[in-house]
Structures are given as C-alpha cells and as structure tokens.
Amino acid sequence: MERDAAALASFAENGQRFQRQIGDEPAAEGVAAILESLTTTSGALPLVRFGDEWVALNPVVFSEETVPTTLLQLVSEGAAGRARVNLSGEPAIVSGVQLPGRDAAYFEAVLIGEVDDTLNSLGLILFGVGTVTTLVAAAFGLWASRRALTPLADIRAAAESLAAGDLKTRLDPPADADLASLSASFNGMAQSLEDRIDRDARFASEVSHELRSPLMTFSASAEVLNNDRYQMSHRSQTALALLTDDIARFTQLVENLLEISRYDVGTAALQAEPVFFAEFVRHAISYSTRPDIALSVSEDGESLVIVADKRRLAQVIANLIDNADKYGGGNIEVEISSEQDVAFLAVQDHGPGVPAAERLVIFDRFSRGSSGGRRGHNTGTGLGLSLVSEHVRLHTGEVWVEDRLDGTPGARMVVALPIRIDPDDDQ
Known part of the structure; x- marks a missing residue:
C-alpha cells in the first residue's frame, strides 16, 4: 500500500541521514537531537542502538524492550528486517537496519492502528455494498424471471382450465412477440375444440330429436301388438316382450340423450x-x-x-x-x-x-x-x-x-x- 511504501522509504532515508550525522562517540543528547531532526511519517517513532546504549524519541511507547528478539537477531547479523508488534495496545510495524561500519542499528516503528481501522471500515463498507448488490441482483433476477415466466404460468393455468372443461378459456395477447404466436395458437386450438364439441353436442341433440318420431311409432305399434299378444304363439309373445323392453330402454336412452344435450349446448336452465x-x-x-x-x-x-x-x-x-x-x-x-x-x-x-x-x-x-x-x-x-x-x-x-x-x-x-x-x- 502507499502508506507502507512511504513509511519504508522514510525509514531508509532516515537511516542514511542518521548514519551521516552521527559522530564516532556521540552523547545521548546528541543522538536524541538527531532523532528529533529526522523527518518521519505520521505515527512513526525512531529508536537507535549505539553500542550498548539505546536512545528513543518516545521511550514510553517504543523502546528496546518492545523490539522483537527475532528482529534484533536479524539486524545484528547485518540484515534489514520488519516485524509486527503491539505498542501500548496499538498495532505497529517495526523496521530495523544495521548501520554500516558502526556498532549501531536504527529502528523505526510505524503505528498502523489507524490503517487497520480504515481497512476494517473499508471491509465493512465493501461487505455492505456487496450484500446490497447481491440482494439487488437477486431481487432483479427474481423480478425478471417472474416477468419472463408469467406468460408461461398464464398458459399453464389456461391449459388446466381447458382440461377441466372450461371451453371458453382464452389467453390475452402477450406483449412479447415470441409468445404472441404461442398464445394465438393456443386460442385457435381452444376455439377449434369448442366448435368441435358444440357440433358434436348439436349432432347428438338433432339425432335424438329425429329418433323420437320413429320410436313413438315403434312404441305405439308394440302397444297394439301387446293388446293381441294372447292370440300369438308362445314364441311370438317372447319376441314381443323382448321388443317391448328394448323399445322402452331405447326410448329412455333417447330421452336421456336429449336431456344431456341441453347441458352440452348450454340451454339447460332451472325453473x-x-x-x-x-x-x-x-x-x-x-x-x-x-x-x-x-x-x-x-x-x-x-x-x-x-x-x-x-x-x-x-x-x-x-x-x-x-x-x-x-x-x-x-x-x-x-x-x-x-x-x-x-x-x-x-x-x-x-x-x-x-x-x-x-x-x-x-x-x-x-x-x-x-x-x-x-x-x-x-x-x-x-x-x-x-x-x-x-x-x-x-x-x-x-x-x-x-x-x-x-x-x-x-x-x-x-x-x-x-x-x-x-x-x-x-x-
């Protein structure tokens, strides 16, 4: 991050300045004055080891006791290093480097609590934005899917209504041109089915009406024959009885068909x-x-x-x-x-x-x-x-x-x- 890069650059420059300004055997007051003259980033605290002496700009917060042992060991071996520590309850990054040609080392601690707070806040903001974005996207997807599937649901409901016997079921023309042809085909099919059933119902009604006249003739003729059945042979009487029963049954069938046809053609009404x-x-x-x-x-x-x-x-x-x-x-x-x-x-x-x-x-x-x-x-x-x-x-x-x-x-x-x-x- 930019802040870390700036802190690292400042640490390197301050280490070099301190190397140039320090004498062979400086007093502690002189070292402290040099530390105060260094330009550090916001929240940075310098610390110097010169021989066995330690000089800190703010020893209450950052002193030799707060430098990690691993970092001290690394610097004493001539390498530069960084370590994360906790200074007075606040997170910080300590950088250290051995000063060349001297028994001295320069350390600088940068408090990063503000950075962590910023990162945490940014994380919460990103999480909130991500959550809201996800919810908005899900809501939009749900709305879009429902909008896309509503015509199909209407078609399904219309098909179920038609299958249940409501032959007047029709679909309203949808705004979607792709579904308009499907809707028109469905309405055409429903109309054809209704017309076919109406024709069949009218046919059954007309046939039943046409059958009533010959059936009345058959029934009257059978009644005349029944009046003289005792003059017939036993075989003829049996045949006449069967004929009479079937005429009665056929007559009842025609009457029932006529009654049913009134429901089919929609003319049945309560008195x-x-x-x-x-x-x-x-x-x-x-x-x-x-x-x-x-x-x-x-x-x-x-x-x-x-x-x-x-x-x-x-x-x-x-x-x-x-x-x-x-x-x-x-x-x-x-x-x-x-x-x-x-x-x-x-x-x-x-x-x-x-x-x-x-x-x-x-x-x-x-x-x-x-x-x-x-x-x-x-x-x-x-x-x-x-x-x-x-x-x-x-x-x-x-x-x-x-x-x-x-x-x-x-x-x-x-x-x-x-x-x-x-x-x-x-x-």
Missing part, C-alpha cells in the same frame, strides 16, 4: 321454485319403480324448504332409486336430513357397493361400473347417474357415493342441496 323437500320426495317415491320404499326423515327434515326445479329434482330421485333397484338389490332406504344450510338426500341399498376406484367415474356418461356390463332386462342406459350429477350441479349442489354408514354391504348415494329459504318465513 326454480320453493319446494317442501320431504313432501316432494315422498311424492317422487310413489311414482318411482319402487313405490314401496320407506322414507326416513330427521327431526328437522319435515320443515325443510329448498329452491329447486321440480322436474329435474324428480328425475334425480327417480334415477337414484332406479339405480339402487337395478344394481343394489334388496331393500332400498331413502333418508332426508340437514346440517346448517344444506339439505341431504341419501339413497342406500344392500348390494355389493361401489369400489373406491370407480367412485370418481361412476357419474360419467355411459358408466355402469363393474357390475353393469351384463346385458339383461335390468340394465340401464348408463346415463342415469350422469344426469343426476348434471341436475345437482345446476342446483349448485353436490352428489357422491360412499359406503353405508351402518357398516353393512351396500352403496349410499348422497345429494347435498343448499337451503335458500327459511321455512318459518315461507307461508
């Missing part, structure tokens, strides 16, 4: 009105395939009033009972209860139940579960529970399947509908 829940369920049971089912109502269930579309709610109840009758077997139990602002309808059977792996897909279209793949007189269309799910969702409710609560084998279908009217105020 909602206040409904006394327990009374309505009793009425729906009486018109179901199992009118003998007993209804269990909780203490507060008789007064429950909900806002619902009666036609859709009746179809929910009928489909749940029909599903339990076809696949559950045995007794069917229907329960009504409530909790806070939610009304619950549960239909449970004594069948084999629904495996956990099928509970997420049982409400999908044309899903009959592992026990529904056998064709027979009691098989359904595969759309009953799908319609239940759509109707309940339109009522902002939920439907799920679980095991019976009493631990016996069987499935328990639960519908949860919001209670929107206080029964005490509905008069």
Whole structure:
C-alpha cells in the first residue's frame, strides 16, 4: 500500500541521514537531537542502538524492550528486517537496519492502528455494498424471471382450465412477440375444440330429436301388438316382450340423450321454485319403480324448504332409486336430513357397493361400473347417474357415493342441496 511504501522509504532515508550525522562517540543528547531532526511519517517513532546504549524519541511507547528478539537477531547479523508488534495496545510495524561500519542499528516503528481501522471500515463498507448488490441482483433476477415466466404460468393455468372443461378459456395477447404466436395458437386450438364439441353436442341433440318420431311409432305399434299378444304363439309373445323392453330402454336412452344435450349446448336452465323437500320426495317415491320404499326423515327434515326445479329434482330421485333397484338389490332406504344450510338426500341399498376406484367415474356418461356390463332386462342406459350429477350441479349442489354408514354391504348415494329459504318465513 502507499502508506507502507512511504513509511519504508522514510525509514531508509532516515537511516542514511542518521548514519551521516552521527559522530564516532556521540552523547545521548546528541543522538536524541538527531532523532528529533529526522523527518518521519505520521505515527512513526525512531529508536537507535549505539553500542550498548539505546536512545528513543518516545521511550514510553517504543523502546528496546518492545523490539522483537527475532528482529534484533536479524539486524545484528547485518540484515534489514520488519516485524509486527503491539505498542501500548496499538498495532505497529517495526523496521530495523544495521548501520554500516558502526556498532549501531536504527529502528523505526510505524503505528498502523489507524490503517487497520480504515481497512476494517473499508471491509465493512465493501461487505455492505456487496450484500446490497447481491440482494439487488437477486431481487432483479427474481423480478425478471417472474416477468419472463408469467406468460408461461398464464398458459399453464389456461391449459388446466381447458382440461377441466372450461371451453371458453382464452389467453390475452402477450406483449412479447415470441409468445404472441404461442398464445394465438393456443386460442385457435381452444376455439377449434369448442366448435368441435358444440357440433358434436348439436349432432347428438338433432339425432335424438329425429329418433323420437320413429320410436313413438315403434312404441305405439308394440302397444297394439301387446293388446293381441294372447292370440300369438308362445314364441311370438317372447319376441314381443323382448321388443317391448328394448323399445322402452331405447326410448329412455333417447330421452336421456336429449336431456344431456341441453347441458352440452348450454340451454339447460332451472325453473326454480320453493319446494317442501320431504313432501316432494315422498311424492317422487310413489311414482318411482319402487313405490314401496320407506322414507326416513330427521327431526328437522319435515320443515325443510329448498329452491329447486321440480322436474329435474324428480328425475334425480327417480334415477337414484332406479339405480339402487337395478344394481343394489334388496331393500332400498331413502333418508332426508340437514346440517346448517344444506339439505341431504341419501339413497342406500344392500348390494355389493361401489369400489373406491370407480367412485370418481361412476357419474360419467355411459358408466355402469363393474357390475353393469351384463346385458339383461335390468340394465340401464348408463346415463342415469350422469344426469343426476348434471341436475345437482345446476342446483349448485353436490352428489357422491360412499359406503353405508351402518357398516353393512351396500352403496349410499348422497345429494347435498343448499337451503335458500327459511321455512318459518315461507307461508
């Protein structure tokens, strides 16, 4: 450093001056006067050994006792040297040199406490600046990465929304030209997918409508034949029974497809009105395939009033009972209860139940579960529970399947509908 270089140069020059000015046998006072005349750097203290005598400019701080033994040994051997010492609690560097042709040596101590303090302060400043710079760089990098990744996060969120069934999902055009083409491609794909699904939904709706007329003709013709079935042979009666069952099943399938297509094309709408829940369920049971089912109502269930579309709610109840009758077997139990602002309808059977792996897909279209793949007189269309799910969702409710609560084998279908009217105020 510059200060060390200046101190070293001053030490060398002072040593030479002292060599020139000193006599053969100077007195201590003369040596002290020479030391005072030397030009030293700030904080430098001279010390001279002349024979066995030591003369110090400031003996309290720097004297022969403070010179390291190793430095004394080095100088006595005719070499110059430096050593770091501690003078009165302050760090210092002592330089020493043997004066040529004399039994004398010149030493000079430079206090470096101020330098150390400066270096420490500078180190703290550099550390602080480095820390701040690192934090600023990290913050900038985080901001830049988020700014760069935000469009990708938007694309990911849009893709997840599209995969979840929201076909109206679109991306706003980004400012980045490189991402603009990706955004446009995504929007084009989403639009094509929406158009394709809309076309498929309209096709299913139109086909279902077209099938209604011939099915009505088939149904009427089968009814006429049924009126005269006793005049037919046993073989013809069997064929007529099979035909009648399949026409009824096909008719139900077409009606369900028409209902489903209304959801697909977005024309399904609630015709909602206040409904006394327990009374309505009793009425729906009486018109179901199992009118003998007993209804269990909780203490507060008789007064429950909900806002619902009666036609859709009746179809929910009928489909749940029909599903339990076809696949559950045995007794069917229907329960009504409530909790806070939610009304619950549960239909449970004594069948084999629904495996956990099928509970997420049982409400999908044309899903009959592992026990529904056998064709027979009691098989359904595969759309009953799908319609239940759509109707309940339109009522902002939920439907799920679980095991019976009493631990016996069987499935328990639960519908949860919001209670929107206080029964005490509905008069």
